[in-house]
Amino acid sequence: MNRRIACGVGSAGVDWQQRADVVVIGTGVAGLAAALAAHRKGSRTVVLSKAPDTATFYAQGGIAVVLPHTDDSVAAHVEDTLAAGAGLCDPDAVQSIVADGYRAVADLVDDGARFDESAPGQWALTREGGHSRRRIIHAGGDATGAEVQRALDHAAATLDIRRNHVALQVLHDGSAVTGVLVRNADGLGIVHAPSVVLATGGLGHLYRATTNPEGSTGDGIALALWAGVGVTDIEFVQFHPTMLFDREGAGRRPLITEALRGEGAVLRDARGEPMTTHHPMGDLAPRDVVAAAIEARLRQSGDECVFLDARSIALLVQRFPTVTAACRAAGIDPTREPIPVVPGAHYSCGGVATDVYGRTDLPGLFAAGEVARTGMHGANRLASNSLLEGLVVGARAGLTAVEHSHTAGAPMAKVEERQHTALDRRVLQAAMTEDASVVRDAAGLQRLSDTLADATPRSMTTRAAAEDVALTVTARAVAAAALARNESRGCHHRGDYPDSDPAQAFSRTLHGDHAEACLR
Structure with missing residues (x-):
């Protein structure tokens, strides 16, 4: 239906309206898993999609899963997950x-995915x-995400x-x-629905360089905060230890899985010395440990990158074709030679607060995948x-969204006026990279908060403008949460508080879209 109605969105009104039982925002693994489950009921x-690519497509390593008839167990996988989570996992959620x-x-x-086999x-x-067992299944060598997406x-x-x-x-x-409320080529519209699933992915483009696709701009975090729903653990931004280094590189950079x-490659510094993580798992320590060790080595030495030496891996090209292609594209x-790598913004460990069924504290709003916590x-x-x-x-x-839609009826949505502000994207990314990267401190985080406070009014008339607004809101949340956690824990490293504080072994939930938002 394409008729204009008054709605309180400036003077533009709404150009079109439609109805659904469930709206899913995002087409990666979580979004399509949700949409297929709902559709089959x-x-x-x-399903709303703003961009052609997803983070799922770029996932290389695989899926961690306990297979029957192996020496692995759910208990062992849970134990490894809890250890990596540095005291902030919900054990019941992990178990479930x-x-x-x-x-x-x-x-x-059953939907057609095919994984690599060691025997028929x-x-x-x-x-x-961080894994104590070999439990990662993969496809196409190092193209698991592409197979899952396919x-x-x-x-x-x-x-x-x-x-x-x-x-x-x-x-x-x-x-x-x-x-x-949606914008497309036909203008501004509303999809009326009692159930909405956020599956928008991550926030990697808060930073100058990231392993994430272009659409990872924190949209779901902003949508939840505007709806009054809290976000939890948002300070924990995981930096993958081995992103392919490029002196001029910005935007999405290749991940080196x-x-x-796990197959024997070794991290070395610019002088060929092995990296030291001070962890019993060495180079296979959890990602936060390895990323912090690399960052410390780079700060100490003044080098631009470290190197991953994979020359000892038999059949390297066949086992890791994606990595090989990315390296060769970079010369x-x-x-024949070690791969230059640096830590890169990779994954948001926190996000919209949900239970293990994706439910938030706003009835009808669900979240799954990277956007959810x-x-x-x-x-x-x-x-x-x-x-x-x-x-x-x-x-x-x-499935839970469908159940809710059965009891919620057919609501008529109304739009409220909202004023938005945004910072220039390059300015924001430079500030986040400088002050909220692998290692943070109070002075830098306060400087970042001051920079973000200089955002100016912005109308979300284009995708880029909407993303800039979402990035600004999400950056404020990360800065506020990081400034409040006066300790180092997991992938949140504070240079001014280098140790973990047992008294802070709890999660914080943030409400509101400003840097001075309430933390509790």
Whole structure:
């Protein structure tokens, strides 16, 4: 229906309206898992996608999952996850998600996914940082995300997926969700729906260089905060230890999977000396430990990067074709020379506060995948737990969203006027990279907060403008939460508080979209 109605969104009004039972925002692993689950329950499901690529597609390492008839166990996987999470995981959430992993992977295989085999009918397993067992299944060597995305895209081919649709606001009446405000090529519109699932991915483009695709601009964090829903553990931004180094590199940079280290690659500094993590797992320590060790070595030496020596890996090209191609595109032959790497912004361990079914404290609003904080990751995500969580919680969120839509009726959404501000994206990224990167301190975080306070009014008339607003809101949240945590824990490293404080072994939830927002 394409008729104009008065709505309180400036003088433009709304150009179109539609109805659905469930709206899913995002088309990565969590979004499509949610949409497929909802669709298969007979729900009128609309999927909104603003960008052609997803973080899922770029995932290299694999899916951490406990397989039957191996020496692994759910208890061991839970123990490894809790250890990596540095005291902030929710043990019940970890147990619930890990225990459901094999079923979720089996469902993905039913949808057409195919994983590498070590023998006919037997999936090949590798090991990554923080894992005590070889429990990572993979596809195409180091192209697991591409295979997961392919299978889900194929299964979702008949779904109602709206491309180039930017979600601007989750609409609600103060007590429950009523729909989504959207901009597309036809203008401003509303999808009226009682259930909305945020599966918008991460926030990597808060920083100058990241492993994330261009669409990872913190949209879901901003949408939740504007709807009055809290975000938890947002200070814990994981920097992957090994992003391909490029002196002029900005934007999305290739990830060099830690599965290389699981197969024997070794980290060395510019003089060829092995890295020291002071951790019993060495180069296979959790990501926060390795990233911090690299950062410390670079600060001490003044070097621009360290090196990952993978020349000892047999059949390197065949086992890691994605890494090999990325290196060769940069003029590096990993079979003959070490790979230059640096830590890079990679994954948000915190996010919109949910339970293990994706439910937030606003009835009708759900979140799954990287945008959500279920308690699975705590202060530092264990390698390859992200696709696992996306599959499990995504499907659960889709089913729970359908259940809610059955009881909520057909709401009529109304739009409220909201003033937005944004900082120039390059200025924001430079400030975040300087003051809220691998190591932070109070002086830098306060300087960052002051910079973010200089944001100016911005109308969200284009995708880029909407992303700039979301980045600014999300940056304020990260800065506020990081400034409040006066300790080092997981992937939050404070140079002025280098030790963990047992009295701060708790999660904080933030409400509001300003740097001075309430923390509790």
